[in-house]
Amino acid sequence: MAAAVPRRFLRAQACLCVLCGLPAAGKSTLTRAVLGAAAERGWRAAAVSYDELIPEQAYFTEAEEHTNWKSHRQAVLQSIEQFLEQREGAVDLPSSPLINEATWQLCLRSLLQPEELNPDGAPLLFLLDDNFYYPSMRYEVYQLARKLSLGFCQVYLRCDLETCIRRNQSRPRPVPVQVIVEMEKRLDSPNPQKNPWEFRSISLNSTNDVSKSDIQRVIELISTALNNPLSPAEENTEQKEADRLKCALSVVHQADQACRRLISEAMKAARESHVPSEHMRALAPRLNECKAAFLRDLRHQFLQETRFLPEEDVDVEQVVKRAVESVFDGRKNEIISQFIDNHEKT
Template identity: 45%
Template sequence: AVSRRRPHRSPQLPPLTSGKPRPRRRPRACAQQRPPAGAADGPLAALAATAAAAEEEDEQPDGAGRARVGLCVLCGLPAAGKSTLARALRRRLPQRPGWACALLDYDELIPPETFGPPEPGAGPAEPSPLLPRWKRSRRELLQCLERFLRAVVTGSPLSAPATATQPAWERFLACCRGQGLLSSAESDAGAGRSWTHAATSRPLYLILDDNFYYQSMRYEVYQLARKYSLSFCQLFLECPLECCLQRNRLRSHPLPDQTICLMARRIEMPDLKKNVWEQNSLILKSSDCTSEDNEQIISLLAAALENPVKQNEENTEQKEADRAICAASTVHQADQTCRRIISQTMKDAKDKNVPSSEMKSLAEELNKLKAEFLEDLRQGNELKTQICIQNQHSDPATSVISSFQHEATNVVNKYILK
């Protein structure tokens, strides 16, 4: 897992500005951000027009009682400017007639210890407990978000997820109360059902601020939008690696350079040609801290709000469930094979008289390598591309295992040849 803590944010972007109205355009999917002449003229007009249309639609009988909610995913490298953009949208959108806006900052909602040192008692067989803790925290946050969405959309009581921890639920409720979505009078985690006027009286956009560097992470949010027929869009902030590294070094608690470099190699940008579900996406250039007031952002939010995701047919959902089961089985088989490779490699190292003082370090390095390869397999992302291409394996699991065998040999040779 890659740590994402960033106590200090990147420089503030310029605020939204008003100007002469101009017709609102539907954004070109996955278009790269370029500030056109007069870009500040259009967003507010588009925002007001969408708000008026939303209010008129809410008055219609067929729309009565159903909240209009949008999920906007911000993604990109650490220090690319995501949180600055998120705060700007959170501050400006409610000032204009039409939309409420709330920010779900993963850095605030996922506890710092998730990315801290390994838990006491973790043996060499599992040297990387960060991955399960990291994934568990993200899963709990999604479960809390789903409970919130279901309550807002259906009007049902808001109750804690059965599988989420009490601290995770309390952090989520505190976030909602702090942004005016729940009454501050609600004090216990099970009673948070007193909606404020801001949460139900007008369209609500939830801005999810995280790295979301794998497409599968973003797809989990899309699945929530599809389940409850909500709006969904993505803003990907593309920033040169060196710029992110420089910004990160200015933070009070910077991430290691190698962490950001690793994420840069793994990050998956929105791919419209491959993924139809990513059609409501913009790739924004943030290296020069351009303003977020370009009309493409507002148009994207408006277009997504007007076109919520439709629920798929039941058989399609079943196919996806079957694929998930098959993928889990593939990862399990690869895990067992990698464990056998590690066991044999450790035996070879012992036979080659590798000092016992270094055997523990070797085991930790091999297990860490295994965790990385298995995570790549889970995400369908083969980072060891050169080896995989040379092996010409059509089966991803076979390719990952072969690549792991190759890397494990390189690792043990370092110890043998010392």
């Protein structure tokens, strides 16, 4: 059954709090603790678990499926936006077909408690529980908070890989270990120096149990965010250009890392093919020259052909993946083949 939004919600403060970190880092445990602390303060709080809202089959790595996965993630934020944007006294809220309807209704149940439990105008808190390992994933939440003038904050749970893997194995439905390992390599934690919009973020060491002081820090962070909602974005040409350059740098940086891995694999393959050491010494600089030329071309092409606005979501991962696989990998293979062929001829 669809939920109804009371008119009093329109006057309430609201905050979107991002909880990010590796699987089994302790996000769900922290969520439960924060929900309890929020209830003590009279806040209306809901846990938004992406794992429970998004069907398991949506998590694929193939390019065509990645778009589908992104659509599910966007559906979560669209459902929150629809809930918060109601302008009538009581409006039915059908859930998106891309998310689990029963789970979504459970998310909202705590926000729709009788008025005597939560007085008129009580703050609204959404705890978004997901890995959020790329800044672009978190930026989507920031965009929504800015659009609706909501509070926004982030909590990063810092936990070592071995502990996460060990905890994960005790789960009823553990995440494949390789998925956690790969995610740890890709995880780009909140960095206010690099991304100024992440200024309201804290990091908690969750290798051990989260302490009461940690929970207090989170509550204080959320309280500050509630009292300092974001302002809607204004047209700013200089900022747009700065964002475009920053995005280009991110693309080039990730492409450089991907190319380095491919070069390392190529050198290993050449050694296994018994390419002489003198040829190996020539192969390394040749591959690095190829990489440098590729990165220069990629940056130029991205700045010339990609129209980037702060409101748009440029999928850096997919841009890098397509460029590396369609261009650099082919050039690298040609160079390797030439060296191996020359070796076999000699």
